[in-house]
Amino acid sequence: MLEIKSNSPKRFFEVTENSYGRKTPFVSVLKSDLERFLSTKNPLFSKYGRGEFFVAMRDGKAVGRIVAHIHEKSNRLHNLSTGYFGYFDCEDNPETAEMLLAAAEQWCKNQGVREISGNFNLTAMQQIGVMTEGFENTVYTDQVYSPPHIAKFLKENGYTAYFPMTTYELDLKTFDPEILKTEKVNKLLDDDNMQFRALKKKNFETQMNDVRNVLNDGFKNNPMFVPVTEEEFMFQAKDMMWVIDEHISFMAYENSRPVGTNIVIPDLNPFLKATDSKLKLSTPFHFLKHKMNCKRAIMIFSSIVRDKHGIGLNPAIMYKTTSALKERGYEKLGITWIADVNPASLRQMEKLGAKKLHGLNLFKKEL
Numbered sequence: 001m002l003e004i005k006s007n008s009p010k011r012f013f014e015v016t017e018n019s020y021g022r023k024t025p026f027v028s029v030l031k032s033d034l035e036r037f038l039s040t041k042n043p044l045f046s047k048y049g050r051g052e053f054f055v056a057m058r059d060g061k062a063v064g065r066i067v068a069h070i071h072e073k074s075n076r077l078h079n080l081s082t083g084y085f086g087y088f089d090c091e092d093n094p095e096t097a098e099m100l101l102a103a104a105e106q107w108c109k110n111q112g113v114r115e116i117s118g119n120f121n122l123t124a125m126q127q128i129g130v131m132t133e134g135f136e137n138t139v140y141t142d143q144v145y146s147p148p149h150i151a152k153f154l155k156e157n158g159y160t161a162y163f164p165m166t167t168y169e170l171d172l173k174t175f176d177p178e179i180l181k182t183e184k185v186n187k188l189l190d191d192d193n194m195q196f197r198a199l200k201k202k203n204f205e206t207q208m209n210d211v212r213n214v215l216n217d218g219f220k221n222n223p224m225f226v227p228v229t230e231e232e233f234m235f236q237a238k239d240m241m242w243v244i245d246e247h248i249s250f251m252a253y254e255n256s257r258p259v260g261t262n263i264v265i266p267d268l269n270p271f272l273k274a275t276d277s278k279l280k281l282s283t284p285f286h287f288l289k290h291k292m293n294c295k296r297a298i299m300i301f302s303s304i305v306r307d308k309h310g311i312g313l314n315p316a317i318m319y320k321t322t323s324a325l326k327e328r329g330y331e332k333l334g335i336t337w338i339a340d341v342n343p344a345s346l347r348q349m350e351k352l353g354a355k356k357l358h359g360l361n362l363f364k365k366e367l
Helices: 010-021 029-039 072-078 094-110 149-156 185-190 201-218 230-242 269-275 283-295 313-328 343-352
Strands: 001-004 049-058 061-070 082-090 116-117 131-135 158-173 193-200 250-254 257-266 296-304 332-339 353-365
Touching: 010 029, 010 049, 010 061, 029 072, 049 072, 049 094, 061 072, 061 094, 072 158, 072 193, 082 094, 082 149, 094 116, 116 257, 131 158, 149 158, 149 353, 158 283, 158 343, 185 193, 185 313, 201 250, 201 257, 201 296, 250 313, 257 313, 269 283, 296 313, 313 343, 332 343
Parallel strands: 082 116, 296 332
Antiparallel strands: 001 049, 049 061, 061 082, 116 353, 131 353, 158 332, 158 353, 193 250, 250 257, 257 296
């Protein structure tokens, strides 16, 4: 017998273990982090929106999950009447998918919105999208994985794919950072008024607030973007302090003003895979092993304040980042996602020689 239940964080986490298994590229976020994201500690729930999450149970086994949520700031800023779904994962069974989507749709209807869209997960730097290509490829931290049946079930339930995105991977073993040093870039690197500072643990909170301000300014005109509050940003980013490599993320300052950033962290997915994304006695051992052997990093995002676009600052920061990554022995750099509506970033990926990893789409449906 299949039934839908709400508010069960333990069962919510179990879904992907039961439905996907270890043989797929899927890697869950840490169990304790997932439970924190779903709680009222998440400011997206407690202050800036509201939501509910559902688990599909079949004969006592968790086989599907979905979150339904509303972001009031987004609807006001973009003049929308939209609810969102996130963390939509389930067994390869059309009945399970239909019941989960119906639960999320009904919740959104009850909130008075006219449309539902997703995946939009529940963090300040949101994971978004449903995978539609590249299912066989490895995923990095903060890259979304979903098996082919998820997109298929969305289409079968009346959802339309839109807002295509692509994730990328750069082979650092063969990449030469010197190709980034154009005349504009050299001018910035030699400018005494422009400083490039690595993200350090001792100045973490101050620098992360600078990162947030650069993100909000640089992304202001991007589709669907909503400026991130300090509380939202630090809700997730504070844990980054324990996993950052202090040599590979950079802030650019013009005198004392933050004007650009490139946030890169070691890829945690091999560590999470080894620990089943749970805290247990063997976790410290696996974490130390991961730190010693990690050869992959992931670019979470990069941003340049709008009045500094076009001066070569983005490739200058990329030069500092890729040079540092190679010096630290990293061999691969993943990029979370770039939307098709961002031709400048797509051109940069082409110039770098980065290869496409995954294709993603958002899906939406009128209610």
